[in-house]
Amino acid sequence: MxxxxxxxxxxxxxxxxxxxxxxxxxxxxxxxxxxxxxxxDCANQLSVHGLSEGRFILLFLLEAAGEGIAPKTLAEQAGITRATVTGLLDGLEREGLVERQADTEDRRALKIQLTSKGKLIAKEVFDQHSRWISGLFGNLSFEERDQLTQLLEKVSNNLTNKE
Known part of the structure; x- marks a missing residue:
């Protein structure tokens, strides 16, 4: 290596x-x-579709939400600030992948939805990305994956115990 x-x-x-x-x-x-x-490698995989990891995560969350979701909720689910979500959504909206709509229950609030183009891209990229991720560990047996998981958890605990 x-x-x-x-x-x-x-x-x-x-x-x-x-x-x-x-x-x-x-x-x-x-x-x-x-x-x-x-x-x-992840960045390279996503850049082919004009996406960053942040944009990809928002597309994934929006696809999972189905009917639209508030920017605040997107920020919480993605673990990023509302300002960052706004910037990512601006780019996705310019690309025609998402649209902002007034919430039917509270017109001051927004709901974000994928456009038809956004749904298509989200599905295509998510399927491709999932195959790529699983391929990273594809040559490991079940036992090796289990052992690696245990070892990574053991090392992670060293970080947790020092804080």
């Missing part, structure tokens, strides 16, 4: 300083490099 250049440099320095547990440091850098590679 190739480490990102910055991690190669840090690992080299750690070795030079004879820091303890070089293997643990290397594992951390391998994990970070893998996550970075997955992020880059």
């Amino acid at each position: 190739n480490l990102d250049q910055k991690y190669k440099a840090l690992l080299g320095e750690a070795k030079k300083r004879k820091l303890p547990d070089i293997e643990g440091i290397q594992l951390c850098f391998m994990t970070l490099s893998l996550a970075s590679s997955i992020d880059r």
